Amino acid sequence: MSSSRQARRFDQYFLTDQAESIESYQQAIAIAQNLLITNLSQQRQAYTGLAPWVLEESFRNFCPKNFIQKNYQQIQTELSQIIGNAAMVVHPNCIAHLHCPPLIPAIAAELIIASLNQSMDSWDQSPSATILEQQLTRWLCDLFGYSNAANGTFTSGGTQSNLMGLLLARDNYAKTHLNWQIQQQGLPPEAQQFRILCSDVAHFTVRQAAAILGLGEGTVIPIETDGNFQLKPTILVKKLTELKESNLRPIAIVATAGTTDFSSIDPLPKLAKIAQENDLWFHVDAAYGGALKLSQIHSQKLKGIELADSITVDFHKLFYQPISCGAFLLKNQANFSLIKLHADYLNPEGNEAQGIPDLVTKSIQTTRRFDALKLWLSLKILGVKTFGEMIDSTIELAEAIAHIIAEDTELELANIPTINAIVFRYQPSQGTAAEIDRINEQIPKKLMLEGKAIIAQTQVKGKNYLKFTLLNPLTTLEDLQKLLIEIKSLGKTLQQI
Missing domain, CATH: 3.90.1150.10 (Aspartate Aminotransferase, domain 1)
Structure with a gap:
């Protein structure tokens, strides 16, 4: 069999310009669409009510030792069971978590994203995607009150964005205060003295980031909150003094704009001032509350966020985007140099001089989805x-x-x-x-x-x-x-x- 005939055998599995491919694609999408619509129209509850062990028994034969080829019609029953036993996030009683119903334009964008499969780690893999993400990131920086010196990157969500904020806080402190390049030299001897301060109801990813960064969860100092679950600035100042008197090194203050449990927002202007007075990195975790910037009524609740050195914002919460979709914004884009790396096969150093955009140098991800399209189409x-x-x-x-x-x-x-x-x-x-x-x-x-x-x-x-x-x-x-x-x-x- 010739190589061209061999390749034609696989047309039905990929979206190409071939008639068989297009027909297969339309059939698959139509079946998925009909199953979703049918289950949504029949599902009157937030969940069917099946216990985990009942679901496990129902799905027992879904993953056989050897998968045998089937067509879409043959697996409709299994697909229907999977869809029908999902948590129905659009149901008015599905209100447990920061888990939103996705917008229809964002769902449409997901189809385009998956079909094109552009990877954001190099220009030649994502030409149109790279340009659009850059433009949308610029819009986000403007939205949050940053100057033209700012920049950002799309992320998988708050966990990754908070990690990036504290990664840059750590490396910036080492560079400016210790003349130490962590990227090349690893952690300095003084790293065991580093401390990060946040409220006692801040998201657990602050501790998680400290652990991943080699500093340990004990690096994170929780600060008492008031009756509205907002960090107390007076306690923060007192704790900073105590740390310095103990020869410890505060490196960052993390404020929360929308705590997971209480949706409380820390006093951002006061905390920004304390951070500035103590020469500390100021990171705002606005994964939840960042969407208030779109509100004509409540945007003032985020007053002071523009003073942050870095900001976390999620779009799979109050921006109603499918999981996963978030962004990390940086007040001074020059600080991305702390994590900048080049690979000859991917983003050679000559790209910048030739005017070729290079997004991988400002992300801790390599392969990355074109999630910006979802937010752009929704807007x-x-x-x-x-x-x-x-x-x-x-x-x-x-x-x-x-x-x-x-x-x-x-x-x-x-x-x-x-x-x-x-x-x-x-x-x-x-x-x-x-x-x-x-x-x-x-x-x-x-x-x-x-x-x-x-x-x-x-x-x-x-x-x-x-x-x-x-x-x-x-x-x-x-x-x-x-x-x-x-x-x-x-x-x-x-x-x-």
Whole structure:
């Protein structure tokens, strides 16, 4: 068989200009589309309610030892089971986590991204993608109040962006204060003295980043928060003084703009001033709250974010993008030189002189998706105004349900929402502390296994609480009022067990 005939055998598996290829592509997309629409139209709950062990039994034969070739029609039943037993993020009662329903234009963009499969690690793999990402990154820097000296890169999300912020904070400190190049020399002897300060409700990825960077979780110093779960500047200043008196070396302050549990925003202007006075890197984790920049009403809550040396922002939260999609923004793009590397086969040093863009030098990823297309297409179709109105509607909803919870004698509200996360608990008039903790721990599990709702649980001062994360602009106040009735009814039932 000739090589051309051999190659033609595989046309049906790749998207090309060949008729057989196009027909196969259209068939696959049509089947996937129909399965999604059918399951969404039939799914009236946030989840089917099947327990993990039941799902495991149902899927037992999905991955045989030897996969035998089948057509799409033959596996529709299996696909339907996978889709049908997903958490339905668009359902108004799917409100556990920072897990958003994706916008239709972003879903369309995902199809284009996957089909073109451009990799952002070199210009010759992603010509149009490189240019668009650069333009959208510039727009984001402007949105967050940065000057033309700023730059950024798309990332997989907050974990990677926070890691990059602390990586650059570490390396910048070593270079400017110790005349030490970590990229070439490894960690300096003084690294064991490095300290990173953040609130005691900051995201766990601050500790994770410290561990990955070779500094250890003990490097992270949690600072007490106030009644609104915001970092206390006075305690921060006191702790900085104590660290310096102990011959330790603070290298960065991490502020949070939207904590995972309480959606609280640290006092950014005050923290920026403290960082500047102490010559510290100031990183703002705005993975959750960064979207407020699109709001006409609430953008002032991020006042001071433009003073940050680096910013984390996620788009798979309040920007309603499919997972994964985030960005890391850097106030002074010259600091990307701390991680800049060249490979002859990928991005030779002569590229810049020839005017060839090179995005891999400002990322800790090599192969990287063209995720910028999702955000770009969404902004094009919705516009900033509609984005802002959707975000505003969720904050208004959170404020309304928080008021209702606060007035309910059977419930206890833990926070006034700054954005749209509500922490509360079922609090009957009778029952021991241990019993009430047990009930609040069981309520989310029962709701999910009964297929009624997906809500979260967390802890506040050692006690079990429930959480609504109200990202979905399709969720209504009536939906939440009905859910609160269900929670209280379930609480009463559990109290009798």
